[in-house]
Amino acid sequence: MIGTDEKKEMVFPGDIVEHGNLGMRNGLFRAEDGSFRSQYFGIVQRGEEFIDVVPFHGTYVPRRNDKVIGKILDVGPSMWTVDIKSPYMTMLHMNDTPWRLSSGDIKRALKVGDYVYGKVQTVNEVKESWITLKEPGQGLRKLEGGHIIYVPSPKVPRIIGKGGAMVNMIKDATDTRIVIGQNGIIWIDGPIEGVEKATEAIEMIRNMAHTNGLTDRMTEFLKIEKKGDE
Amino acid sequence: MGTPSNVKLLDENGIRLDGRGPQELRPIRLRTDVLERADGSAMIEWGGNKIIVAVYGPREAYPKHTQDIEKAVIKARYNMAAFSVDERKRPGPDRRSVEISKVISEALTAAVMVELFPRTQIDVFIEVAQADAGTRIASLTAASVALANAGIPMRDFVVGCTVGKVEGKVVLDLSKEEDNFGQADLPVAVLAKTGEVVLIQMDGDLSKEEFNEGMSMIMTATARIHEIQRTALSEKYKEMDMGGAE
Numbered sequence: 001m002i003g004t005d006e007k008k009e010m011v012f013p014g015d016i017v018e019h020g021n022l023g024m025r026n027g028l029f030r031a032e033d034g035s036f037r038s039q040y041f042g043i044v045q046r047g048e049e050f051i052d053v054v055p056f057h058g059t060y061v062p063r064r065n066d067k068v069i070g071k072i073l074d075v076g077p078s079m080w081t082v083d084i085k086s087p088y089m090t091m092l093h094m095n096d097t098p099w100r101l102s103s104g105d106i107k108r109a110l111k112v113g114d115y116v117y118g119k120v121q122t123v124n125e126v127k128e129s130w131i132t133l134k135e136p137g138q139g140l141r142k143l144e145g146g147h148i149i150y151v152p153s154p155k156v157p158r159i160i161g162k163g164g165a166m167v168n169m170i171k172d173a174t175d176t177r178i179v180i181g182q183n184g185i186i187w188i189d190g191p192i193e194g195v196e197k198a199t200e201a202i203e204m205i206r207n208m209a210h211t212n213g214l215t216d217r218m219t220e221f222l223k224i225e226k227k228g229d230e
Numbered sequence: 231m232g233t234p235s236n237v238k239l240l241d242e243n244g245i246r247l248d249g250r251g252p253q254e255l256r257p258i259r260l261r262t263d264v265l266e267r268a269d270g271s272a273m274i275e276w277g278g279n280k281i282i283v284a285v286y287g288p289r290e291a292y293p294k295h296t297q298d299i300e301k302a303v304i305k306a307r308y309n310m311a312a313f314s315v316d317e318r319k320r321p322g323p324d325r326r327s328v329e330i331s332k333v334i335s336e337a338l339t340a341a342v343m344v345e346l347f348p349r350t351q352i353d354v355f356i357e358v359a360q361a362d363a364g365t366r367i368a369s370l371t372a373a374s375v376a377l378a379n380a381g382i383p384m385r386d387f388v389v390g391c392t393v394g395k396v397e398g399k400v401v402l403d404l405s406k407e408e409d410n411f412g413q414a415d416l417p418v419a420v421l422a423k424t425g426e427v428v429l430i431q432m433d434g435d436l437s438k439e440e441f442n443e444g445m446s447m448i449m450t451a452t453a454r455i456h457e458i459q460r461t462a463l464s465e466k467y468k469e470m471d472m473g474g475a476e
Binding site for chain 1: 269270287288289290299341343346347348349350378379380381382383384385386387421422423460463464467
Protein backbone atom coordinates (compact mmCIF):
# COMPACT_ATOMS: atom_id res chain seq x y z
CA MET A 1 0.00 0.00 0.00
CA ILE A 2 2.96 2.28 -0.31
CA GLY A 3 3.04 5.08 -2.78
CA THR A 4 -0.50 4.48 -3.95
CA ASP A 5 -2.83 7.42 -4.27
CA GLU A 6 -5.84 5.46 -3.15
CA LYS A 7 -8.18 7.22 -0.76
CA LYS A 8 -7.59 6.07 2.79
CA GLU A 9 -10.61 4.95 4.71
CA MET A 10 -10.68 6.03 8.33
CA VAL A 11 -12.61 3.82 10.73
CA PHE A 12 -13.65 3.99 14.38
CA PRO A 13 -14.07 1.18 16.89
CA GLY A 14 -17.25 -0.76 16.09
CA ASP A 15 -17.53 0.49 12.49
CA ILE A 16 -18.48 -2.09 9.88
CA VAL A 17 -15.69 -2.70 7.38
CA GLU A 18 -16.82 -3.85 3.92
CA HIS A 19 -14.72 -6.89 3.18
CA GLY A 20 -16.09 -8.44 -0.01
CA ASN A 21 -14.34 -11.80 -0.22
CA LEU A 22 -11.22 -10.71 1.63
CA GLY A 23 -10.19 -12.48 4.82
CA MET A 24 -10.01 -10.75 8.16
CA ARG A 25 -6.58 -10.25 9.68
CA ASN A 26 -5.38 -7.69 12.21
CA GLY A 27 -7.48 -5.10 13.96
CA LEU A 28 -10.89 -6.54 13.13
CA PHE A 29 -13.41 -8.71 14.86
CA ARG A 30 -16.54 -10.54 13.82
CA ALA A 31 -19.66 -9.07 15.39
CA GLU A 32 -22.69 -11.06 16.44
CA ASP A 33 -24.46 -10.23 13.17
CA GLY A 34 -21.55 -11.70 11.19
CA SER A 35 -20.17 -8.38 9.93
CA PHE A 36 -16.48 -7.48 10.16
CA ARG A 37 -15.93 -4.55 12.47
CA SER A 38 -12.93 -2.46 13.38
CA GLN A 39 -11.32 -2.75 16.81
CA TYR A 40 -9.41 0.45 16.41
CA PHE A 41 -9.51 4.05 15.44
CA GLY A 42 -7.31 3.74 12.39
CA ILE A 43 -6.96 3.21 8.66
CA VAL A 44 -8.27 0.29 6.59
CA GLN A 45 -5.74 -1.51 4.45
CA ARG A 46 -6.94 -3.92 1.81
CA GLY A 47 -4.38 -6.39 0.53
CA GLU A 48 -4.82 -9.08 -2.10
CA GLU A 49 -6.17 -11.63 0.32
CA PHE A 50 -6.61 -9.92 3.64
CA ILE A 51 -7.95 -6.80 5.17
CA ASP A 52 -6.35 -5.05 8.16
CA VAL A 53 -7.11 -2.06 10.32
CA VAL A 54 -3.95 -0.22 11.28
CA PRO A 55 -4.43 1.88 14.43
CA PHE A 56 -2.85 5.31 14.84
CA HIS A 57 -1.50 4.40 18.27
CA GLY A 58 -1.16 1.19 20.18
CA THR A 59 1.06 -1.12 22.16
CA TYR A 60 2.99 -4.13 21.04
CA VAL A 61 1.88 -7.61 22.03
CA PRO A 62 4.40 -10.38 21.29
CA ARG A 63 3.53 -12.73 18.45
CA ARG A 64 5.32 -15.89 17.36
CA ASN A 65 8.08 -15.37 14.78
CA ASP A 66 8.24 -11.60 15.24
CA LYS A 67 11.76 -10.27 15.41
CA VAL A 68 12.08 -7.79 18.23
CA ILE A 69 14.66 -5.65 19.95
CA GLY A 70 14.71 -5.80 23.73
CA LYS A 71 16.64 -4.44 26.65
CA ILE A 72 17.94 -6.76 29.36
CA LEU A 73 16.16 -5.85 32.58
CA ASP A 74 17.22 -8.61 34.92
CA VAL A 75 19.65 -11.52 34.97
CA GLY A 76 18.59 -14.74 36.63
CA PRO A 77 20.57 -17.95 37.13
CA SER A 78 19.72 -19.27 33.68
CA MET A 79 17.44 -16.67 32.09
CA TRP A 80 17.30 -13.01 31.26
CA THR A 81 14.19 -10.89 31.57
CA VAL A 82 13.88 -8.67 28.52
CA ASP A 83 11.86 -5.47 28.15
CA ILE A 84 10.31 -5.22 24.69
CA LYS A 85 8.19 -2.08 25.26
CA SER A 86 5.07 -4.13 25.71
CA PRO A 87 2.72 -4.76 28.63
CA TYR A 88 4.48 -8.10 28.86
CA MET A 89 8.15 -8.84 29.57
CA THR A 90 9.75 -11.59 27.57
CA MET A 91 12.35 -14.17 28.58
CA LEU A 92 15.58 -15.35 27.03
CA HIS A 93 17.01 -18.67 28.18
CA MET A 94 20.76 -19.32 28.10
CA ASN A 95 20.24 -22.38 25.89
CA ASP A 96 18.63 -20.11 23.28
CA THR A 97 21.83 -18.14 22.76
CA PRO A 98 24.78 -18.98 20.52
CA TRP A 99 27.16 -18.94 23.49
CA ARG A 100 28.20 -21.79 25.79
CA LEU A 101 27.24 -20.62 29.25
CA SER A 102 26.89 -22.29 32.59
CA SER A 103 24.00 -21.63 34.93
CA GLY A 104 24.74 -18.87 37.43
CA ASP A 105 27.34 -17.23 35.23
CA ILE A 106 25.32 -15.86 32.37
CA LYS A 107 25.87 -12.18 32.97
CA ARG A 108 29.26 -12.36 31.29
CA ALA A 109 27.32 -12.76 28.02
CA LEU A 110 24.57 -10.21 28.56
CA LYS A 111 24.24 -7.79 31.43
CA VAL A 112 21.51 -5.42 32.53
CA GLY A 113 21.06 -2.63 29.99
CA ASP A 114 22.33 -4.55 26.95
CA TYR A 115 20.16 -4.74 23.85
CA VAL A 116 19.43 -7.90 21.90
CA TYR A 117 17.79 -8.60 18.56
CA GLY A 118 15.80 -11.79 19.03
CA LYS A 119 12.97 -13.78 17.55
CA VAL A 120 9.84 -14.64 19.47
CA GLN A 121 9.82 -18.40 19.78
CA THR A 122 6.67 -19.11 21.75
CA VAL A 123 3.81 -17.15 23.23
CA ASN A 124 1.34 -18.85 25.54
CA GLU A 125 -2.26 -18.03 26.35
CA VAL A 126 -1.36 -15.66 29.17
CA LYS A 127 1.09 -13.88 26.85
CA GLU A 128 4.25 -15.15 28.50
CA SER A 129 6.84 -15.35 25.76
CA TRP A 130 10.35 -16.57 25.09
CA ILE A 131 12.77 -15.20 22.55
CA THR A 132 15.76 -16.86 20.94
CA LEU A 133 19.06 -15.66 19.48
CA LYS A 134 19.89 -19.03 18.06
CA GLU A 135 18.44 -19.08 14.57
CA PRO A 136 21.25 -18.77 12.08
CA GLY A 137 21.12 -16.49 9.07
CA GLN A 138 18.55 -14.09 10.51
CA GLY A 139 20.91 -11.60 12.06
CA LEU A 140 19.83 -12.36 15.62
CA ARG A 141 22.47 -11.11 18.03
CA LYS A 142 23.51 -8.87 20.85
CA LEU A 143 23.45 -5.30 19.58
CA GLU A 144 26.74 -3.65 20.40
CA GLY A 145 27.26 0.08 20.10
CA GLY A 146 24.77 2.08 18.10
CA HIS A 147 21.79 4.18 19.11
CA ILE A 148 18.29 3.18 20.13
CA ILE A 149 15.13 5.02 19.15
CA TYR A 150 11.50 4.12 19.70
CA VAL A 151 8.40 4.35 17.51
CA PRO A 152 4.91 3.00 18.22
CA SER A 153 4.69 -0.54 16.84
CA PRO A 154 1.79 0.11 14.41
CA LYS A 155 4.13 2.42 12.46
CA VAL A 156 6.80 -0.23 11.91
CA PRO A 157 5.49 -1.60 8.58
CA ARG A 158 5.58 1.90 7.11
CA ILE A 159 9.18 2.41 8.21
CA ILE A 160 10.24 -0.90 6.69
CA GLY A 161 8.29 -0.26 3.49
CA LYS A 162 7.40 -2.77 0.80
CA GLY A 163 10.06 -5.47 0.91
CA GLY A 164 12.27 -3.16 2.98
CA ALA A 165 12.27 -0.40 0.34
CA MET A 166 11.90 2.49 2.76
CA VAL A 167 14.49 1.41 5.31
CA ASN A 168 17.00 0.48 2.60
CA MET A 169 16.61 3.93 1.12
CA ILE A 170 17.36 5.50 4.49
CA LYS A 171 20.32 3.18 5.06
CA ASP A 172 21.85 4.03 1.67
CA ALA A 173 21.27 7.75 1.96
CA THR A 174 22.62 8.08 5.48
CA ASP A 175 25.36 5.44 5.43
CA THR A 176 24.07 3.69 8.54
CA ARG A 177 23.20 0.21 9.69
CA ILE A 178 19.62 -0.06 10.93
CA VAL A 179 17.84 -2.91 12.70
CA ILE A 180 14.10 -2.58 13.23
CA GLY A 181 12.21 -4.66 15.78
CA GLN A 182 8.52 -5.43 15.18
CA ASN A 183 7.94 -3.93 18.62
CA GLY A 184 9.04 -0.48 17.49
CA ILE A 185 12.53 -0.34 18.97
CA ILE A 186 15.05 0.65 16.30
CA TRP A 187 18.82 0.32 16.49
CA ILE A 188 20.94 2.61 14.33
CA ASP A 189 24.71 2.49 14.00
CA GLY A 190 27.08 4.51 11.86
CA PRO A 191 28.69 7.95 11.68
CA ILE A 192 26.92 10.35 14.05
CA GLU A 193 25.64 12.66 11.28
CA GLY A 194 24.16 9.66 9.52
CA VAL A 195 22.48 8.47 12.71
CA GLU A 196 20.99 11.89 13.27
CA LYS A 197 19.70 12.06 9.72
CA ALA A 198 18.23 8.58 9.89
CA THR A 199 16.54 9.40 13.21
CA GLU A 200 15.04 12.49 11.68
CA ALA A 201 13.83 10.53 8.67
CA ILE A 202 12.24 7.84 10.83
CA GLU A 203 10.55 10.44 13.00
CA MET A 204 9.16 12.01 9.85
CA ILE A 205 7.70 8.67 8.77
CA ARG A 206 6.29 8.13 12.25
CA ASN A 207 4.42 11.41 12.12
CA MET A 208 3.11 10.88 8.61
CA ALA A 209 2.70 7.11 8.51
CA HIS A 210 -0.93 7.35 7.48
CA THR A 211 -0.47 9.75 4.56
CA ASN A 212 -0.12 9.03 0.86
CA GLY A 213 2.97 9.51 -1.27
CA LEU A 214 5.33 9.02 1.65
CA THR A 215 8.07 7.35 -0.40
CA ASP A 216 8.28 10.31 -2.76
CA ARG A 217 8.52 12.80 0.06
CA MET A 218 11.15 10.66 1.74
CA THR A 219 13.27 10.57 -1.41
CA GLU A 220 12.99 14.33 -1.59
CA PHE A 221 13.92 14.75 2.07
CA LEU A 222 16.97 12.51 1.85
CA LYS A 223 18.14 14.20 -1.35
CA ILE A 224 17.98 17.65 0.19
CA GLU A 225 19.80 16.42 3.25
CA LYS A 226 22.54 14.99 1.07
CA LYS A 227 22.95 18.22 -0.85
CA GLY A 228 23.29 20.12 2.41
CA ASP A 229 26.14 17.78 3.21
CA GLU A 230 28.34 18.75 0.28
CA MET B 231 -33.23 16.47 44.67
CA GLY B 232 -36.76 17.53 45.31
CA THR B 233 -35.57 20.25 47.62
CA PRO B 234 -38.42 22.73 48.09
CA SER B 235 -37.43 25.96 46.46
CA ASN B 236 -38.94 28.93 44.76
CA VAL B 237 -36.72 28.62 41.70
CA LYS B 238 -38.86 28.44 38.57
CA LEU B 239 -37.14 25.79 36.41
CA LEU B 240 -39.53 25.95 33.46
CA ASP B 241 -41.33 29.00 32.16
CA GLU B 242 -44.88 28.97 30.78
CA ASN B 243 -43.56 28.07 27.26
CA GLY B 244 -41.61 25.09 28.59
CA ILE B 245 -38.30 26.91 28.15
CA ARG B 246 -35.67 26.10 30.75
CA LEU B 247 -33.59 28.39 32.94
CA ASP B 248 -30.68 28.46 30.49
CA GLY B 249 -32.98 29.00 27.52
CA ARG B 250 -33.02 25.45 26.22
CA GLY B 251 -36.02 23.48 25.07
CA PRO B 252 -36.86 20.17 26.77
CA GLN B 253 -34.97 18.05 24.15
CA GLU B 254 -31.97 20.28 23.78
CA LEU B 255 -28.42 19.38 24.83
CA ARG B 256 -25.95 21.79 26.34
CA PRO B 257 -23.05 22.67 23.99
CA ILE B 258 -20.38 19.95 23.91
CA ARG B 259 -16.75 20.44 22.93
CA LEU B 260 -14.48 17.43 22.80
CA ARG B 261 -10.78 17.38 21.98
CA THR B 262 -8.18 14.62 21.94
CA ASP B 263 -4.41 14.54 22.48
CA VAL B 264 -4.53 17.19 25.18
CA LEU B 265 -1.80 15.54 27.27
CA GLU B 266 1.68 14.75 26.01
CA ARG B 267 2.66 11.97 28.43
CA ALA B 268 -0.53 9.91 28.37
CA ASP B 269 -1.06 7.11 25.84
CA GLY B 270 -4.42 8.64 25.05
CA SER B 271 -6.24 11.67 26.35
CA ALA B 272 -9.36 13.73 25.87
CA MET B 273 -10.91 16.86 27.27
CA ILE B 274 -14.61 17.47 27.31
CA GLU B 275 -16.49 20.68 27.95
CA TRP B 276 -20.14 19.84 28.32
CA GLY B 277 -22.12 22.85 29.41
CA GLY B 278 -20.26 23.98 32.50
CA ASN B 279 -18.42 20.69 32.95
CA LYS B 280 -14.72 20.66 32.26
CA ILE B 281 -13.14 17.22 32.46
CA ILE B 282 -9.76 15.84 31.44
CA VAL B 283 -9.29 12.13 30.88
CA ALA B 284 -5.91 10.40 30.58
CA VAL B 285 -5.49 6.78 29.56
CA TYR B 286 -2.39 4.70 30.24
CA GLY B 287 -1.78 1.12 29.25
CA PRO B 288 -2.39 -1.67 28.84
CA ARG B 289 0.48 -2.26 31.24
CA GLU B 290 1.38 -4.92 33.77
CA ALA B 291 -1.17 -4.84 36.60
CA TYR B 292 0.09 -3.84 40.01
CA PRO B 293 -0.39 -4.73 42.83
CA LYS B 294 -0.08 -8.24 41.52
CA HIS B 295 -3.20 -9.60 43.24
CA THR B 296 -5.36 -7.33 41.06
CA GLN B 297 -4.20 -9.14 37.92
CA ASP B 298 -6.76 -11.22 36.09
CA ILE B 299 -5.27 -14.18 34.26
CA GLU B 300 -7.99 -13.97 31.61
CA LYS B 301 -8.40 -10.31 30.89
CA ALA B 302 -7.26 -6.76 31.40
CA VAL B 303 -8.56 -4.84 34.39
CA ILE B 304 -9.80 -1.32 33.77
CA LYS B 305 -8.97 0.93 36.68
CA ALA B 306 -10.84 4.17 36.38
CA ARG B 307 -10.29 6.89 38.92
CA TYR B 308 -12.81 9.68 39.01
CA ASN B 309 -11.56 12.64 40.97
CA MET B 310 -13.07 16.06 41.55
CA ALA B 311 -10.80 19.01 42.07
CA ALA B 312 -11.27 20.95 45.30
CA PHE B 313 -12.26 23.97 43.22
CA SER B 314 -14.63 22.15 40.87
CA VAL B 315 -17.77 23.04 42.83
CA ASP B 316 -19.18 26.16 44.52
CA GLU B 317 -18.19 25.20 48.00
CA ARG B 318 -14.70 23.74 48.41
CA LYS B 319 -14.74 19.99 48.04
CA ARG B 320 -12.53 18.16 50.48
CA PRO B 321 -9.84 16.64 48.25
CA GLY B 322 -9.37 12.91 47.91
CA PRO B 323 -11.64 9.96 47.28
CA ASP B 324 -15.00 9.96 49.01
CA ARG B 325 -17.97 7.64 48.89
CA ARG B 326 -19.40 9.31 45.81
CA SER B 327 -16.23 9.27 43.72
CA VAL B 328 -15.43 5.67 44.64
CA GLU B 329 -18.88 4.72 43.42
CA ILE B 330 -18.54 6.68 40.19
CA SER B 331 -15.08 5.19 39.54
CA LYS B 332 -16.57 1.74 39.91
CA VAL B 333 -19.54 2.25 37.59
CA ILE B 334 -17.31 3.92 34.99
CA SER B 335 -14.83 1.02 35.08
CA GLU B 336 -17.65 -1.43 34.58
CA ALA B 337 -19.23 0.53 31.74
CA LEU B 338 -15.90 0.80 29.92
CA THR B 339 -15.14 -2.89 30.43
CA ALA B 340 -18.26 -3.64 28.35
CA ALA B 341 -16.77 -1.80 25.37
CA VAL B 342 -13.05 -2.60 25.60
CA MET B 343 -11.83 -5.98 24.32
CA VAL B 344 -10.26 -6.79 27.66
CA GLU B 345 -9.74 -10.46 26.77
CA LEU B 346 -6.89 -9.50 24.42
CA PHE B 347 -4.64 -8.34 27.26
CA PRO B 348 -4.58 -10.85 30.10
CA ARG B 349 -2.75 -9.85 33.30
CA THR B 350 -2.70 -6.14 32.48
CA GLN B 351 -4.40 -3.01 33.69
CA ILE B 352 -5.67 -0.05 31.74
CA ASP B 353 -5.65 3.13 33.79
CA VAL B 354 -8.26 5.78 33.14
CA PHE B 355 -7.68 8.94 35.13
CA ILE B 356 -10.61 11.32 35.16
CA GLU B 357 -10.05 14.76 36.59
CA VAL B 358 -13.06 17.00 36.97
CA ALA B 359 -11.85 20.59 36.91
CA GLN B 360 -15.31 22.09 36.88
CA ALA B 361 -18.54 20.29 37.70
CA ASP B 362 -21.98 21.28 36.46
CA ALA B 363 -24.25 18.21 36.66
CA GLY B 364 -23.84 15.06 34.62
CA THR B 365 -20.13 14.62 35.24
CA ARG B 366 -20.27 10.83 35.28
CA ILE B 367 -21.69 10.51 31.80
CA ALA B 368 -19.52 13.34 30.46
CA SER B 369 -16.51 11.50 31.92
CA LEU B 370 -17.57 8.26 30.26
CA THR B 371 -18.13 9.94 26.91
CA ALA B 372 -14.64 11.46 27.07
CA ALA B 373 -13.05 8.30 28.47
CA SER B 374 -14.14 6.14 25.56
CA VAL B 375 -12.69 8.73 23.17
CA ALA B 376 -9.42 8.72 25.13
CA LEU B 377 -9.33 4.92 24.95
CA ALA B 378 -9.81 4.97 21.18
CA ASN B 379 -7.13 7.65 21.00
CA ALA B 380 -4.75 5.38 22.92
CA GLY B 381 -5.27 2.62 20.34
CA ILE B 382 -6.95 0.24 22.73
CA PRO B 383 -9.12 -2.31 20.91
CA MET B 384 -12.81 -1.72 21.52
CA ARG B 385 -16.05 -3.25 20.33
CA ASP B 386 -17.88 0.04 20.42
CA PHE B 387 -17.93 3.52 21.93
CA VAL B 388 -19.59 4.32 25.24
CA VAL B 389 -21.86 7.34 25.01
CA GLY B 390 -23.74 8.82 27.91
CA CYS B 391 -26.52 11.27 28.54
CA THR B 392 -28.99 12.13 31.28
CA VAL B 393 -32.68 12.82 31.45
CA GLY B 394 -34.59 14.09 34.42
CA LYS B 395 -37.92 15.32 35.61
CA VAL B 396 -38.33 19.03 36.17
CA GLU B 397 -41.65 20.44 37.32
CA GLY B 398 -43.40 17.30 36.17
CA LYS B 399 -41.85 17.35 32.68
CA VAL B 400 -39.23 14.98 31.31
CA VAL B 401 -36.23 16.96 30.01
CA LEU B 402 -32.90 16.03 28.46
CA ASP B 403 -29.43 16.78 29.86
CA LEU B 404 -30.05 18.37 33.25
CA SER B 405 -28.20 21.49 34.27
CA LYS B 406 -26.97 22.04 37.80
CA GLU B 407 -30.11 23.84 39.01
CA GLU B 408 -32.37 21.24 37.45
CA ASP B 409 -30.29 18.48 39.02
CA ASN B 410 -30.45 20.12 42.45
CA PHE B 411 -34.10 21.16 42.48
CA GLY B 412 -35.69 18.77 39.97
CA GLN B 413 -37.68 15.66 40.83
CA ALA B 414 -35.59 12.96 39.16
CA ASP B 415 -32.26 12.38 37.50
CA LEU B 416 -31.48 9.40 35.25
CA PRO B 417 -27.95 9.09 33.89
CA VAL B 418 -27.62 6.42 31.20
CA ALA B 419 -24.66 5.24 29.15
CA VAL B 420 -25.06 3.03 26.10
CA LEU B 421 -22.89 1.42 23.46
CA ALA B 422 -23.15 3.68 20.44
CA LYS B 423 -23.84 1.05 17.75
CA THR B 424 -25.90 -1.54 19.56
CA GLY B 425 -27.71 0.67 22.06
CA GLU B 426 -26.83 -1.79 24.82
CA VAL B 427 -27.13 -0.09 28.21
CA VAL B 428 -23.88 -0.18 30.19
CA LEU B 429 -24.75 2.25 32.95
CA ILE B 430 -28.04 3.30 34.41
CA GLN B 431 -28.69 4.95 37.73
CA MET B 432 -31.70 6.80 39.01
CA ASP B 433 -32.20 9.38 41.68
CA GLY B 434 -35.73 10.46 42.51
CA ASP B 435 -38.63 8.71 40.84
CA LEU B 436 -40.19 8.44 37.40
CA SER B 437 -43.34 6.63 36.30
CA LYS B 438 -43.01 3.85 33.76
CA GLU B 439 -44.23 6.17 30.99
CA GLU B 440 -41.84 8.93 31.96
CA PHE B 441 -38.99 6.44 32.10
CA ASN B 442 -39.74 5.17 28.59
CA GLU B 443 -40.05 8.69 27.26
CA GLY B 444 -36.71 9.56 28.86
CA MET B 445 -35.00 6.51 27.42
CA SER B 446 -36.12 7.29 23.89
CA MET B 447 -34.86 10.87 24.33
CA ILE B 448 -31.53 9.48 25.46
CA MET B 449 -31.24 7.17 22.46
CA THR B 450 -31.64 10.05 20.01
CA ALA B 451 -29.27 12.25 22.01
CA THR B 452 -26.51 9.63 22.25
CA ALA B 453 -26.50 9.26 18.47
CA ARG B 454 -25.74 12.99 18.24
CA ILE B 455 -23.09 12.84 20.95
CA HIS B 456 -21.46 9.88 19.22
CA GLU B 457 -21.00 12.03 16.11
CA ILE B 458 -19.17 14.57 18.28
CA GLN B 459 -16.90 11.79 19.53
CA ARG B 460 -16.01 10.74 15.99
CA THR B 461 -15.35 14.27 14.83
CA ALA B 462 -13.11 14.90 17.84
CA LEU B 463 -10.96 11.87 17.03
CA SER B 464 -10.66 12.43 13.30
CA GLU B 465 -10.09 16.18 13.36
CA LYS B 466 -6.32 15.96 13.73
CA TYR B 467 -5.88 13.40 10.96
CA LYS B 468 -8.13 15.09 8.44
CA GLU B 469 -5.73 18.01 8.15
CA MET B 470 -2.76 15.71 7.76
CA ASP B 471 -4.40 13.56 5.11
CA MET B 472 -4.95 16.65 3.01
CA GLY B 473 -1.26 17.36 3.28
CA GLY B 474 -0.54 13.85 2.11
CA ALA B 475 -2.67 14.09 -0.98
CA GLU B 476 -0.81 17.00 -2.53
